[in-house]
Amino acid sequence: MIKLELDKVNFIDLTSLLEKTSSSHTKNFLVYPQGEHYKLLAYISSLLNNAVIFDIGTHHGSSALALSVNKTNKIISYDILNQCELLMPISNIELNIGNAAEDKRLIDASLILLDTAHDGIYEANFIVHLLNIGYKGILILDDIFLCPEMKAVWKAIDLPKYDLTYAGHNTGTGLIDFGNNVIVTESEKWLSDKKILKSFEKNPFETIKTELGKTSIPKEIITYILKCIVLKFETEKNIGRKLF
Numbered sequence: 001m002i003k004l005e006l007d008k009v010n011f012i013d014l015t016s017l018l019e020k021t022s023s024s025h026t027k028n029f030l031v032y033p034q035g036e037h038y039k040l041l042a043y044i045s046s047l048l049n050n051a052v053i054f055d056i057g058t059h060h061g062s063s064a065l066a067l068s069v070n071k072t073n074k075i076i077s078y079d080i081l082n083q084c085e086l087l088m089p090i091s092n093i094e095l096n097i098g099n100a101a102e103d104k105r106l107i108d109a110s111l112i113l114l115d116t117a118h119d120g121i122y123e124a125n126f127i128v129h130l131l132n133i134g135y136k137g138i139l140i141l142d143d144i145f146l147c148p149e150m151k152a153v154w155k156a157i158d159l160p161k162y163d164l165t166y167a168g169h170n171t172g173t174g175l176i177d178f179g180n181n182v183i184v185t186e187s188e189k190w191l192s193d194k195k196i197l198k199s200f201e202k203n204p205f206e207t208i209k210t211e212l213g214k215t216s217i218p219k220e221i222i223t224y225i226l227k228c229i230v231l232k233f234e235t236e237k238n239i240g241r242k243l244f
């Protein structure tokens, strides 16, 4: 049984991995992982030992790197293009170009991260393939709310499944438990933070005002903080990337 205590994801520190990549994108994710799934991946990897983990959709190697944090696990990463910027060799990461579904080791995986085309077709076919081979591990499906096709795949999955978005990627992170081996726990604090985040998504500034209003911070300081946040949002929109 694997017990996922979602509160613990926040305490994961990925900065020890910085020296293993030349990608500025990956470095950014390691230092500022908020809204991304890398801490969650590292946390799940830390709960497994001597496990085979598939990372399908290598891209620059960020997810493979996060998963590699537990050295006892072997990360088998696949892409159809060579874009990886990891400073190889990394002892527990194997990079492959090709079709992961044809890899016979898939059945031995405790965890598979699927983060590829997001057209819904590849994902649906891959899940059917896992059912056909009798897969009993965990599948993390990234970007489950990215587009209507991914939403449809997520909705259609008739297996034990958990929406881990608030501990993962803000475009949606789903966990499918093929072998019924996972327990997910959320503390009171976690549930209350999740409520605040949900409210923040609908109405960011009102939420910040309300939450800061619960503290003893003077009104003038709250107004100043809100101005800084507005400035951050506007700057991010102009430069097309997150500042922090």
Ligand SMILES: C[S@@+](CC[C@H](N)C(=O)[O-])C[C@H]1O[C@@H](n2cnc3c(N)ncnc32)[C@H](O)[C@@H]1O
Pocket: 056, 057, 058, 059, 060, 061, 062, 063, 064, 078, 079, 080, 081, 083, 098, 099, 100, 115, 116, 117, 122
């Ligand atoms: C969103 S990126 C993956 C990001 C990466 N997992 C991370 O978190 O750092 C998607 C990647 O999937 C790759 N891809 C697309 N179709 C694929 C397939 N059938 N098999 C493996 N990789 C694929 C793309 O080339 C691209 O690099």
